[in-house]
Amino acid sequence: VKVQRPDILPEICLDLHLLRQVAPAIKERNNLNSDVVGLVDEWGRGFVSELDYRREAQNALDFLEAMERRGVESVTTARPLMELTSGRVLVTEWVDGERLEGSSQEDVSKLCGVALTSFLIMLLDTGTLHSDPHPGNLMRSSDGRLVILDWGLTTTVTEEQQYAIIDYIAHLVAEDFDQVPRDLVALGFIPESKLAAVEDTGVATALSYIFRQLAGGGGVKKVASRVNVADIGVEVQDIQARYGNILQIPAYFAYILRAFSVLEGIGLQNDPDYKIVQACYPYIARRLFNDNSERAKNALRAMLYSGPDRRRLNARRLVKLARAFRTYTNQKVQKVGASSSLAESEVLREAIDILFSRDGNHLQDVILREMARTADTVARRAVAQAGELAFSLAPPGLAPPTALLSLQQALNSSPALQEPMGMLSALTADAEDDEDVMDAFNVLSELLQEEVAAAAAAPRGAQGLQEAASSQLLPLLQAKAPEIGQGFLAASFRFNEYLVARVS
DSSP states (O other), X not given: OEEOOTTHHHHHHHXXXXXXXXXXXXXXXXXXXXOHHHXXXXXXXXXXXXXXXXXXXXXXXXXXXXHHHTTOOSEEOOOBOGGGOOSSEEOBOOOOEEEGGGOOOTTHHHHHHHHHHHHHHIIIIISEEEOOOOGGGEEEETTSOEEEOOOSSEEEOOHHHHHHHHHHHHHHHTTOGGGHHHHHXXXXXXXXXXXXXXXXXXXXXXXXXXXXXXXXXXXXXXXXXXXXXXXXXXXXXXXXHHXXXXXXXOGGGHHHHHHHHHHHHHHHHHOTTOOHHHHTHHHHHHHHHHOOSHHHHHXXXXXXXXXXXXXXXXXXXXXXXXXHHHHHHHHHHOOTTOOHHHHHHHHHHHHHHHHTOSSOOHHHHHHHHHHXXXXXXXXXXXXXXXXXXXXXXSOTTSOHHHHHHHHHHHHHHOHHHHHHHHHHHHHTSOOTTHHHHHHHHHHHHHHXXXXXXXXXXXXXXXXXXXXXXXXXXXXXXXXXXXXXXXXXXXXXXXHHHHHHHHHO
């Protein structure tokens, strides 16, 4: 039961009024770009909204419903009793558990990952973010779930803001730091009056360097120890001299920064080298694999492809995303005492839904296009190697160069053969990206072999793989056979289209 202190609203309003009066002076004195008055207003909005306990109860119910719709069983909250709740009194069900930060259970590290994933779902999916995740509001329940309490302080994130944040996170996890300055513009961290600074090579270099260090994790102290002042100090001073302060904090982002700063602090308590950017991988993988919007497609390509023309597949990152997708599903469904087979079955089910989707999706598109590129490259190389082998097996009296010359003379004297042989020559010619394609294929092959070897080396080894196949994979394939059949047929048609386009 939570009861509101009497006459608290007038006191809060007075404090906000005083802050609003001094905000312009603070901005001018510190030469800030940020709308300080707007930030005070944003904080004030949250403080006042927090006093409406009916609204807080509804926020909690909305969260429970949102997690249930998404099949996220590993996180919950204290369910409000609406019939007993008023504007100033909040009544919820009792939850047995302990504060997450004080728990000695082995799964605390995992629950920290669940916490970050849950807040990313709120930020980038539901659009309503719990903005007060201090340690007192995060519990570990007795059944091993994460419990998020106190839904009075929330912030709303628009769809455009969500995709701007997804682009930003995708570039960070892909270590594509050159794109970060433009992401900061889209997010509102660089004001329109400073857009010219983004085009400055020195600004882009400085920002890329700073964010590269931030992505390294370990908190403020370790980031500071990694920053080489000699490398960046002169550039930063030059930037300030030419453009002044170029960064600002957009008002809408104030609570987002607060929430994720607290989450990073909790992660650092559990792991001094905690990297919040890397911890975002599970949710980002799941979102990009399932979101069929054009913005998500571009973010996925930014993560998977490199090079000037974005045609070189980063096979290791694809595998890393696949593993992160599996981690997300594990976080979503597993609780203390839950069978790991439940999580594995869910991983298989979601993977089949994506890979054999009849309507297609961005990940399936990437896989089919890469299969077409690989099939084409491997086939051309096989034909070329067969020709080389044929020449190497020429009769002893006919050396390969002579055989090649004789073949060329025969072709020149036979117009009927020139066209088909010319087509064969064109089909076996190397493409510009053949080396990139084969590099990706070889990396994927090596990583797949490592996965199989690791599974075989597990406690139950080959027997465990056979049991998993018989108890999970086969029943799932049987149950989803009609969907898989339709999806496979549709994917085959798309693969053929990509292969024809590749060789034509």
